Amino acid sequence: MTIRPELIEQLRSRRAKLTQNVSDEKLAALHVKGLLSARERLDALFDAGTFQELGLHASHSATLFGMAGRELPADGVIAGSGYLGNLQVAAFSQDINVLAGSLGKMQARKINRIMRHALKIGVPVVAFKDSGGARIQEGVDALSGYGDVFYSNVLLSGVVPQIAVICGPCAGGAAYSPALMDFVIMTRQHAHMFLTGPEVIKAVTGRATTMAEVGGAEMHATVSGNAHFIAEDDRHAIALVKQLLSYLPPNNTEDPPHHLAEPIDETADAEINDCVPDDAFEPLDMYSVIHRVVDGGELFEVHAGFARNIIVGFARICGVVVGIVANQPMVMAGALDLNAADKAARFVRTCNIFNVPVVTLVDVPGFLPGVEQERGGIIRHGAKMLSAYGSCTAPKITVILRKAYGGSYLAMCSQEMGADMVFAWPTAEIAVMGAEAAVRILYRKELDQAEDRQARAVELAQEYRDEFASPYVSASNFYITDVIEPGDTRWMLALALRKLLDKRELRPAKKHGNIPM
Numbered sequence: 456m457t458i459r460p461e462l463i464e465q466l467r468s469r470r471a472k473l474t475q476n477v478s479d480e481k482l483a484a485l486h487v488k489g490l491l492s493a494r495e496r497l498d499a500l501f502d503a504g505t506f507q508e509l510g511l512h513a514s515h516s517a518t519l520f521g522m523a524g525r526e527l528p529a530d531g532v533i534a535g536s537g538y539l540g541n542l543q544v545a546a547f548s549q550d551i552n553v554l555a556g557s558l559g560k561m562q563a564r565k566i567n568r569i570m571r572h573a574l575k576i577g578v579p580v581v582a583f584k585d586s587g588g589a590r591i592q593e594g595v596d597a598l599s600g601y602g603d604v605f606y607s608n609v610l611l612s613g614v615v616p617q618i619a620v621i622c623g624p625c626a627g628g629a630a631y632s633p634a635l636m637d638f639v640i641m642t643r644q645h646a647h648m649f650l651t652g653p654e655v656i657k658a659v660t661g662r663a664t665t666m667a668e669v670g671g672a673e674m675h676a677t678v679s680g681n682a683h684f685i686a687e688d689d690r691h692a693i694a695l696v697k698q699l700l701s702y703l704p705p706n707n708t709e710d711p712p713h714h715l716a717e718p719i720d721e722t723a724d725a726e727i728n729d730c731v732p733d734d735a736f737e738p739l740d741m742y743s744v745i746h747r748v749v750d751g752g753e754l755f756e757v758h759a760g761f762a763r764n765i766i767v768g769f770a771r772i773c774g775v776v777v778g779i780v781a782n783q784p785m786v787m788a789g790a791l792d793l794n795a796a797d798k799a800a801r802f803v804r805t806c807n808i809f810n811v812p813v814v815t816l817v818d819v820p821g822f823l824p825g826v827e828q829e830r831g832g833i834i835r836h837g838a839k840m841l842s843a844y845g846s847c848t849a850p851k852i853t854v855i856l857r858k859a860y861g862g863s864y865l866a867m868c869s870q871e872m873g874a875d876m877v878f879a880w881p882t883a884e885i886a887v888m889g890a891e892a893a894v895r896i897l898y899r900k901e902l903d904q905a906e907d908r909q910a911r912a913v914e915l916a917q918e919y920r921d922e923f924a925s926p927y928v929s930a931s932n933f934y935i936t937d938v939i940e941p942g943d944t945r946w947m948l949a950l951a952l953r954k955l956l957d958k959r960e961l962r963p964a965k966k967h968g969n970i971p972m
């Protein structure tokens with residue numbers, strides 16, 4: 456007994472037809488533009504020979520309006536799983552060459568199947584999005600398909616990392632799936648993501664606009680905040696996916712990939728002192744501090760172009776994966792505004808899901824005063840930070856470098872908001888408000904009568920800083936763990952992180968808290 460050779464031949468030719476649906480000329484044209492085909496994206500993501508596809512033969516085409524006799528290879532999405540080293544990753548990749556990658560019932564079933572696989576096994580999902588949205592010929596089936604995908608996004612959220620890579624169009628309601636995922640990467644030239652595109656906007660509002668203005672990568676990475684990373688092209692996007700996964704656990708029950716064999720070197724780093732300007736009014740560049748504190752000076756920054764007054768990203772400190780949240784005094788003096796609060800709160804919640812310890816570096820003058828901020832809901836947005844830090848049960852360590860005033864002292868994870876350890880540099884100033892403002896309020900009468908008002912104000916402000924806002928006041932009240940020399944920051948953090956890695960904190964059972972959305 457042996458299987459008939461023509462059956463094998465038939466299988467091979469069917470497989471070839473379905474997998475080789477893009478001509479060599481078309482592939483070459485894509486490559487010139489920095490684009491890969493849907494299959495090439497998966498090939499570039501996974502280790503060679505590890506990808507297993509689900510539903511290559513699945514296709515809904517024959518029954519569709521106006522589609523009789525037309526093949527839709529893999530129904531426009533390639534779904535399956537593969538390995539990156541020891542890490543299994545589930546992925547799907549929409550094929551723009553099949554009815555513009557549009558999504559109908561079968562495509563949605565395939566996407567859902569691979570997402571549910573990721574949920575069962577507890578592995579990350581990577582989604583390559585390149586699609587004209589709902590498949591018009593499928594009507595309500597397409598809408599239902601999207602509903603099923605969104606529902607899966609919600610089910611997986613908080614369990615396994617979900618990463619969307621937008622490689623081309625991502626239009627209409629389709630844009631909600633990336634929005635429900637943890638990270639969104641957009642390629643600089645070809646990715647466009649919007650609910651309503653330029654034509655509809657023009658028809659409804661009369662305003663002429665462009666794809667770049669309403670849906671380009673640059674816009675989403677700097678203005679709307681919908682994109683966390685911009686990639687130069689498809690290959691760069693895949694490199695960013697791999698880098699991101701190198702900091703995350705496969706699911707919420709596991710620890711991130713710490714490199715605990717790294718020794719802790721207790722040598723002081725005298726050069727960190729050079730990061731602090733002599734003049735208290737001159738802003739400190741927080742990047743210079745971060746680079747001295749983290750391993751190899753490597754910060755994998757998230758949301759780098761959005762709300763640049765706060766810095767968030769992943770790094771390692773003596774091998775321990777951490778999420779860094781740090782004010783950036785070089786931008787808006789580091790004040791917290793609407794977008795900074797959203798950015799930081801979202802990142803802290805992401806770290807908490809994946810058991811990534813949060814290291815918060817503080818140099819903050821306060822929440823940004825202003826009519827637009829108040830009317831824009833800075834109370835609601837600022838409260839997101841309190842909510843995120845307060846609900847975070849992952850290890851939390853705070854270092855106060857210079858200013859920590861008012862509500863922003865608490866919003867940057869003080870001891871009361873659950874910080875496990877709080878260190879302060881001798882340059883720290885912790886108080887209800889900045890010295891100048893406090894002196895103006897407290898000493899108004901005295902200043903009005905002073906011979907040289909300005910000189911007296913400066914004198915009083917210095918006294919306030921030295922005596923009242925000094926870190927030793929907080930330390931003597933045991934609101935901070937210790938006042939440390941800046942040069943000891945890195946190894947003190949490393950030691951504290953190791954001690955906190957086994958932290959377990961139980962909270963009252965509830966469905967979920969109410970985030971101030």
Ligand code: HXC
Nearest residue numbers: 554555557586587588589590591592601624626627628629
């Ligand atoms: C079915 C579609 C389609 C769609 C394109 N095609 N979009 N088929 N449903 N949504 C088909 C075209 O008819 C064409 O078929 C082939 O795909 C290639 O399309 P082209 O337009 O020739 O390609 P290109 O010039 O590269 O432009 C690609 C595109 C454009 C930018 C994606 O097609 C486009 O703008 N499509 C519509 C996008 C859109 O409005 N989507 C929103 C849908 S509503 P042939 O037969 O020529 O090969 C939505 C709501 C979802 O998504 C709500 C969920 C909650």
